[in-house]
Amino acid sequence: MGNPVQDSARSAKALAIDAAKKAAREPLEILRQGLDQVAPLPETPKPKDSPTSNKHIPPAQKGEVPKEEDVKKADLENIRRLEGEISQIRGENIYKDLSQRIASGEEISLSDITELTPEQKQVLMAQMEAVKQRRLMESQQGAIPQASSKPSRRFGGKQAAEKQTTRVESPVPPSG
Numbered sequence: 747m748g749n750p751v752q753d754s755a756r757s758a759k760a761l762a763i764d765a766a767k768k769a770a771r772e773p774l775e776i777l778r779q780g781l782d783q784v785a786p787l788p789e790t791p792k793p794k795d796s797p798t799s800n801k802h803i804p805p806a807q808k809g810e811v812p813k814e815e816d817v818k819k820a821d822l823e824n825i826r827r828l829e830g831e832i833s834q835i836r837g838e839n840i841y842k843d844l845s846q847r848i849a850s851g852e853e854i855s856l857s858d859i860t861e862l863t864p865e866q867k868q869v870l871m872a873q874m875e876a877v878k879q880r881r882l883m884e885s886q887q888g889a890i891p892q893a894s895s896k897p898s899r900r901f902g903g904k905q906a907a908e909k910q911t912t913r914v915e916s917p918v919p920p921s922g
Contacts, residue, residue: 837861841870848873851881 840861844854848870856867 833861837863837866841866844870845873848877851877 840859844856844859848854854870854874856862856870859867862870
């Protein structure tokens with residue numbers, strides 16, 4: 747039996763050697779894993795299958811040519827899905843535009859806009875309230891005092907001049 751401290755040192759050394767050998771065999775794999783650990787990349791959505799793929803065709807007809815009805819159903823489904831995505835993108839663009847206009851101080855009636863979700867309308871209403879509060883605070887504080895372009899050369903004004911004229915010198919005893 748050996749000393750447990752020496753055994754652990756040997757096993758740590760053996761682990762380090764094994765890790766170095768593995769790194770030498772697979773350097774790019776380690777870099778990929780390290781990149782994922784340090785800065786994980788966002789998941790990219792995978793492109794969906796084409797409308798005529800076997801996914802939309804019933805299993806009994808996979809070997810056969812798809813019927814026109816099935817193709818039309820798949821096409822209509824894709825059109826509805828794409829129209830939904832388009833309306834969602836329009837809504838997001840309208841939301842961004844309104845948010846910028848509100849931030850610049852413009853007053854907007856949100857009840858007329860149907861493309862926004864209720865949550866987006868609530869956020870925009872809160873943003874308008876915040877802009878109103880900010881304007882109110884600025885108006886209550888009044889104008890910000892402006893620094894003069896050139897400071898006065900008088901150090902103390904009249905008081906300093908009076909002090910100099912009334913100053914009495916006290917006699918100093920001779921040193922000696």
